[in-house]
Amino acid sequence: MQHPKVAMKALFITAPQKWEILEVPTPEITQAEVLLRVGFVGLCGTDLELLNGKHPYFSTNNASFPMQIGHEMSGTIVQSMNPALPVGTQVIMDPIVGCGDCEGCKNRATWCQERVEIGVRSGGPGALAEFVKVPVGNVYPIPQGVSLRDATLTEPAVTAINGVSRIQATGGRALVVGDGTIGIIAAQVLAHRGWKVQVAVLNEVSAERVRSLGFEPVMPHQMESISVNVVVEAAGTNRSIQSTFKAVSAGGEVVLLGVPDKPMEGFDIADLVLREISIYGVLNGPGLYNEALELIAKGVIQSSKIIDQVFDFTQFGDAIKLLANPDRKLPKILIGM
Numbered sequence: 001m002q003h004p005k006v007a008m009k010a011l012f013i014t015a016p017q018k019w020e021i022l023e024v025p026t027p028e029i030t031q032a033e034v035l036l037r038v039g040f041v042g043l044c045g046t047d048l049e050l051l052n053g054k055h056p057y058f059s060t061n062n063a064s065f066p067m068q069i070g071h072e073m074s075g076t077i078v079q080s081m082n083p084a085l086p087v088g089t090q091v092i093m094d095p096i097v098g099c100g101d102c103e104g105c106k107n108r109a110t111w112c113q114e115r116v117e118i119g120v121r122s123g124g125p126g127a128l129a130e131f132v133k134v135p136v137g138n139v140y141p142i143p144q145g146v147s148l149r150d151a152t153l154t155e156p157a158v159t160a161i162n163g164v165s166r167i168q169a170t171g172g173r174a175l176v177v178g179d180g181t182i183g184i185i186a187a188q189v190l191a192h193r194g195w196k197v198q199v200a201v202l203n204e205v206s207a208e209r210v211r212s213l214g215f216e217p218v219m220p221h222q223m224e225s226i227s228v229n230v231v232v233e234a235a236g237t238n239r240s241i242q243s244t245f246k247a248v249s250a251g252g253e254v255v256l257l258g259v260p261d262k263p264m265e266g267f268d269i270a271d272l273v274l275r276e277i278s279i280y281g282v283l284n285g286p287g288l289y290n291e292a293l294e295l296i297a298k299g300v301i302q303s304s305k306i307i308d309q310v311f312d313f314t315q316f317g318d319a320i321k322l323l324a325n326p327d328r329k330l331p332k333i334l335i336g337m
């Protein structure tokens with residue numbers, strides 16, 4: 001088997017807010033892995049937190065510089081020893097790789113203390129590179145009719161689908177807090193399942209965007225008076241989480257998808273107990289990758305209303321600048337490799 005290229009370019013975060021594109025050896029694979037030529041990489045809030053050195057994984061020693069980020073990706077298999085995954089297959093990656101051996105892994109790789117999250121946790125080199133190696137169990141072929149570009153939405157989509165699937169109530173009104181990629185996908189999945197969806201936004205630009213998606217926006221001043229049975233929190237800021245718990249009614253359910261970068265002060269647990277609020281913390285969505293790809297193929301998850309711009313690898317700085325700008329037109333920023 002010939003190796004596609006001996007050296008490759010990869011982006012390394014070397015210190016908070018500093019990065020370099022370096023020439024490094026192309027990863028060598030084992031029988032249990034495939035090598036992918038990276039097609040597109042999606043950037044999200046996790047990447048910003050990693051870039052700024054503020055992700056919670058730094059404080060638990062699960063992340064350190066230099067690191068290779070990029071966890072939402074699509075690509076093409078260029079090297080494989082697995083007949084079920086031949087060279088040329090277009091795939092997406094589930095970045096979470098459990099140790100395969102512990103109590104957590106018996107249920108979900110996300111519960112594994114030793115897990116690698118490719119591009120995020122415990123040194124798994126990420127996809128902001130020409131090539132990335134991935135365990136065979138972590139790649140999923142992209143169905144007919146879904147482009148490499150649109151398929152990058154699969155990873156954020158599984159988180160949204162997992163969150164929505166936790167809800168015990170069977171319908172009615174749901175509020176999604178945050179109109180980033182995961183928030184919008186959660187809203188689209190909820191609507192597909194028959195919920196009447198409102199989306200909490202911060203400003204008129206976001207409100208307009210949410211309206212164009214067919215959802216009713218809720219402005220900050222309206223949050224005081226809102227009361228719903230189900231709230232999906234997908235912004236992960238102190239303020240958005242406070243308003244989430246204010247908005248949920250007694251006996252209601254809260255799905256937490258956003259990951260705040262620090263512990264929250266002044267959180268009123270007594271209020272949650274006395275009002276019998278159920279809370280679901282959600283990390284990724286193991287086992288939901290094929291369902292996510294299907295929802296993209298069916299147009300339930302509409303990429304044209306999520307993906308804003310595709311930047312070149314060398315324009316990482318511009319991509320990050322736009323990602324950090326809350327006034328961008330659409331939430332998702334991609335890097336095309």
Ligand SMILES: [Zn+2]
Pocket residue numbers: 043044045046047071072156
């Ligand atoms: Zn992400």
Ligand SMILES: [Zn+2]
Pocket residue numbers: 098099100101102103104105112113114115
């Ligand atoms: Zn494990």
